[in-house]
Amino acid sequence: MASAQTLPFFLWVVILIAPLLTTPSKTQSPAPGEIFSRGFTAANLSFGGGAEVLQNGILRLTNDSLRALGHAFYSSPVRFKNPSGGRAASFSTAFAFSIVPQYPSLGGHGFTFAISRSRELPGALPSQYLGLMNSSDLGNFSNHIFAVEFDTVQDYDFADINDNHIGVDINSLASNKSVTAGIFAENNSTLKEIYLKSGAVIQAWVDYDSLKNQLDVRISKSSVKPTRAVLSFNVDLSEVFEDYMFVGFTASTGLLASCHYIMGWSFSINGQAKSLDLSSLPSLPSSDGNGHKGLILGVSFSASAAMILLASVAFYIVRKTWNSDVIEPWELEVGPHRFPYEELRKATHGFRDKELLGFGGFGRVYRGILPNSNTQVAVKRILNGSKQGLQDFVSEVSTIGRLRHRNLVQLLGWCRRRSDLLLVYDFMPNGSLDKYLFDEPKSILSWEQRFKIIKGVASGLLYLHEEWEQAVIHRDIKAANVLLDAELNGRLGDFGLAKLYEHGANPTTTRVVGTLGYLAPELTKTGKPTTASDVFAFGALLLEVVCGRRPVEQKALPEELILVDWVWEKWTLGSILEVVDPRLGGQFNEVEAVMLLKLGLICSNSSPQIRPSTRQVVRYLEGELVLPEKALPPDGNYDIKKGSGGGTGLDDCTHSYRSSSYYDKVTMWSSTMDEGDHDLEAGLTSPASGSSISDCR
Incomplete structure (x- = not known):
């Protein structure tokens, strides 16, 4: 009834x-x-x-x-x-x-x-x-x-x-x-x-x-x-x-x-x-936590049957509550999707080592397959000792989870179980870009693939800086944080260090975090991350992709090799194409290579005012703008050998990664899966200034 x-x-x-x-049949026409x-x-x-x-x-x-x-x-x-x-x-x-x-x-x-x-x-x-x-x-x-x-x-x-x-x-x-x-x-x-x-x-x-x-x-x-x-x-x-x-x-x-x-x-x-x-239409079903299925049953119960059902439901709820985490009120406001812990445990086969993709300062990352949809995901399990407060971290995740761009790794959801936090991301079957550039790569990326990856990362970075509702400063752009999907498209990931600001707002001072070789020089002085400091890191990434070398190398030479200085020196000597990754076997577009190397040098300039904006970077890569005819040196001021214009020479020029003794003693804290990451919050000392990096706030 x-x-x-x-x-x-x-x-x-x-x-x-x-x-x-x-209703007319197929041979009839409606009047x-x-x-x-x-x-x-x-x-x-x-x-x-x-x-x-x-x-x-x-x-x-x-x-x-x-x-x-x-x-x-x-x-x-x-x-x-x-x-x-x-x-x-x-x-x-x-x-x-x-x-x-x-x-x-x-x-x-x-x-x-x-x-x-x-x-x-x-x-x-x-x-x-x-x-x-x-x-x-x-x-x-x-x-x-x-x-x-x-x-x-x-x-x-x-x-x-x-x-x-x-x-x-x-x-x-x-x-x-x-x-x-x-x-x-x-x-x-x-x-x-x-x-x-x-x-x-x-x-x-x-x-x-x-x-x-x-x-x-x-x-x-x-x-x-x-x-x-x-x-x-x-x-x-x-x-x-x-x-x-x-x-x-x-x-x-x-x-x-x-x-x-x-x-x-x-x-x-x-x-x-x-x-x-609208007033004559039926009411929406009320949520019962199981897909709004309550109205489909349509079964009439006698009073005794109803009592039995209520007792069974009460027992079920008590048992589930006893065996599950208590959800605190603030968690109800957090998005995106909140996964049940048991679902992620099954997806990763109990977080077994066989599914381990990598680990770093924040925790371990596992491959998983969601049981209900057979979707492959990457599950990052945050370590209990993480210094960031759980509620603050999840609040930040709630915002980052709303980012949507084809060149960003999508945060799909999260889970909290007692003091553990788990983050669920799109699974990138080809892993991180650094595995294709350094040491003994799993395979050699062609020039066309490298150029497409660079353009994709630049597009994602433009979205973060200018096109989303707030400005997002990534703060940890590097090859290890660029992941490759099944078609080898570059996707910028790992937003554990990201900061959000209203467009046009003045960034606040914070602790200096990031990875050695990618930190803009002004960060150690002001402690204020900006879009320009992200562009500096992107410049280092550009040079990495073209040269197949890390920003700072110590193994191959008696002294460390600073990639940006080496590229600039080759530029001034007129032999810039010698820096292109030799593993390409000479199969690359020379015009594009010169353009990328010049753009990398400009982005790596020590003066943030000289670096291009992210939108300009994208327009350079798309061929909509032509780069300046002359490439500026990394510090914008010095002569390659003796210095000029009252500036310092090459040996005196300080980059954020210039001192080898500093490099020996300090590894920047990062949210990536690099082994041995540490937090500079402890106050390690720079031999150049005697001051703690954590003083720059």
Whole structure:
């Protein structure tokens, strides 16, 4: 028996379902203005993936499982053209939806209203593909797919504008047009943003006028259709639509999940769809911690059976609480995904040594396979003795976890078990870049691969410095922290030392941390990390990749080799190409090599004012800007042999890594997996000044 709460919904279905009794067959044409209202029952919908209808009639496309997809199309095809072909018909639809993220404000990934030649969508993928397409069929005219996406994740592969947008997709998921989700105030051009993943019930209207070739999309949290569209797009869908098409919805989740609900739906060919009365729709299911499945059971219990059930549930909860960690209130505010400890223990086979990828000052890193999705991950297990407070560290992780860029290693989630902290990252099958450059590399990277890696890291660094909502200073850029994915794309990782600032803010003084050979000289004086100090480290990385040598080397020569000085000396002698990694066998682009070496020298300048900005670096690498004709020496002032302009000579020039005795005694503390990392907080003394590095705050 239907409850009083759900009865209005079923009345609405009964009233509007009548036209379905006379739905035209495939040989019939819908009459102008005829309304097709889709009552959500299994009888008139075709499902795929995890889509299902809950007991009260709500269509749920996905639950809060990771990397899931779901779609539901009306079972019968709808005629969009006359038998002779020609212009596509006008259509109108209204539907009410709700996106309930597993964790507040961290949605994934979104849903679409879709019109497709097929109701099966073979090969469709989850995550950024929204359960609609896959990587091999993007952009194919043969797809015959039209969709309006309601996207809650910013995907850079598809040039998404933000993580709260509406887009028009034609045969691809790179939107033809997209806008921030919102509503225009009456008689006002001000857009009021509506957050799609807020969990609120939102009504959407999609109207296509085939005579004007105009598509309009509107959304509102009310039952009243806004007068002004939030998205208008001029398009002729005649080439997209075939005579008959299927109409419905798709959705997906990724490494973060949301439940995607459709509460009600009306659709019309050559007419206006009826707006929905939101107050008459059923209520969303309450969360029970297991994917909102509580309403599906629909079982009536006697009083005695209910008592038994309650006793069993209470026993289960007590037992689980006894065997698990107590979650403190502050942890509920932390994102991204919080993994159960048992899941990560199983993924790494009990953190056994066979799965160990590396270790360093923070802890050990293990390879793992998540049991529920067979996804490979890297799990960093933080040592108990870490000096950083657990709550402070997790708060920082909460921010870093929101970074999204194809050239950054993605932080997928975390876990706390008593005093242990575990961080879960994308698994990079080809390991770190340094394994391909130094000592006895596992294989030799070609010139083309090296150039692509450099450009990728620069793009990721630009995102950190200028394109995210805050400025992120990485503070530990080096070859060991550049990881390579399956296609040998470079991804900057390990944000254990990163600092965040508001754009335009003055960085605060902090302890000097980083790795010897990559530290900008001004850091030991000011203790203030900046984007310019990151650029200095990037310059060292540039020279590493081109030369195949470390910034500081002691093994091959009686005296240490300072890479930037050696490259500058070869430059002044006119033999710059001699520094290119000999393992390339001369197979490299000389013009690109000279450009990278010159850029490396400029980035390595001891004066932060002379170094280029990260955006300039990217433009140099893309060929949009031409480098200065002359390369400046690393200190911007001295002559290679005797000094000039009142400056010091080569032997007197101090870099952050210049003193061999200092190098012998100090290894900079780092969050990487280098063996023997230490924290300079203890106050090791520089022989040059007699002052402790930890005094620079």
